[in-house]
Amino acid sequence: MTVILEATERRILQNPLENPEVLIRIVDDNQATCKSLQFFLEALGYEVRIWNDPELFLKEYKENEEDGCLLLDIRMPRISGLELHDILIKENFRLPIIFLTGHGDVEMAVDSVKKGAFNFLLKPSNEKKLTETIEAAVKLSIENHLKENNKTIYREVFDSLTPREKEVVRLVAQGKLNKVIAADLNITEKTVQQHRSVACHKLSVRNVAELVEFLKVLEG
Structure with a gap:
């Protein structure tokens, strides 16, 4: 996207x-x-x-x-x-x-x-x-105008995430490892991986750099 x-x-x-x-x-x-x-x-x-x-x-x-x-x-x-x-x-x-x-x-x-x-x-x-x-x-x-439109589009996509998926991607964007995120959220590392994979698919981002850029546009 x-x-x-x-x-x-x-x-x-x-x-x-x-x-x-x-x-x-x-x-x-x-x-x-x-x-x-x-x-x-x-x-x-x-x-x-x-x-x-x-x-x-x-x-x-x-x-x-x-x-x-x-x-x-x-x-x-x-x-x-x-x-x-x-x-x-x-x-x-x-x-x-x-x-x-x-x-x-x-x-x-x-x-x-x-x-x-x-x-x-x-x-x-x-x-x-x-x-x-x-x-x-x-x-x-x-x-x-394009920036405002993009923010609207990004917000709609981001809002399609579950509360837990939002928590996970924000921590991923901070550079935290899956095991650290698991400890922070008191869930298993496998669960973190699942949330991370599903969320990235929904957001159409392929790596951490694209995720960071997505959140930058969203919150800019």
């Missing part, structure tokens, strides 16, 4: 546009800027959605679970990009945020990145820089 998941991850991350659920979100009140960005990004193969009103974005974004990123302006009516960023932080917004603004300075950029923004770019942005930044943000989004 681990090998299959890793191969799938490599394919998607190497070709993020193969993922049909990638969406670039733009929140900017300047319609001309938005249309220009949309034309540019769609030419690169991305799906794009625009919000000219940050308040409307706050109402609607939860309906859009696709991977991707958010391009965010700063100067907007009612809610500034910086204020929107703070709101999204509190709401555990999971997508990378790229500030793209004509009204920024070094202090603002540093503060935004410290708060978790993926990058801070000034308009008009260099096309190569913008393309590379969005590509990196999308890859990060997909990578994070």
Whole structure:
């Protein structure tokens, strides 16, 4: 299972546009800027959605679970990009945020990145820089999503183990020998071997190294 998941991850991350659920979100009140960005990004193969009103974005974004990123302006009516960023932080917004603004300075950029923004770019942005930044943000989004999916899959598989099998594999992952585990759990070494064999089969792991990696993903 681990090998299959890793191969799938490599394919998607190497070709993020193969993922049909990638969406670039733009929140900017300047319609001309938005249309220009949309034309540019769609030419690169991305799906794009625009919000000219940050308040409307706050109402609607939860309906859009696709991977991707958010391009965010700063100067907007009612809610500034910086204020929107703070709101999204509190709401555990999971997508990378790229500030793209004509009204920024070094202090603002540093503060935004410290708060978790993926990058801070000034308009008009260099096309190569913008393309590379969005590509990196999308890859990060997909990578994070894959990790979360993997954790869900691993949890479901791990939960198929009996309580005793869970105890045994955790001790195996700690590097303990079967006879030591038997003593710790007050069972026979043969019973340990049986639990270990069945558990490893259920988890599709072939050795201790793969078991350790499995538990690392599960608990990461």
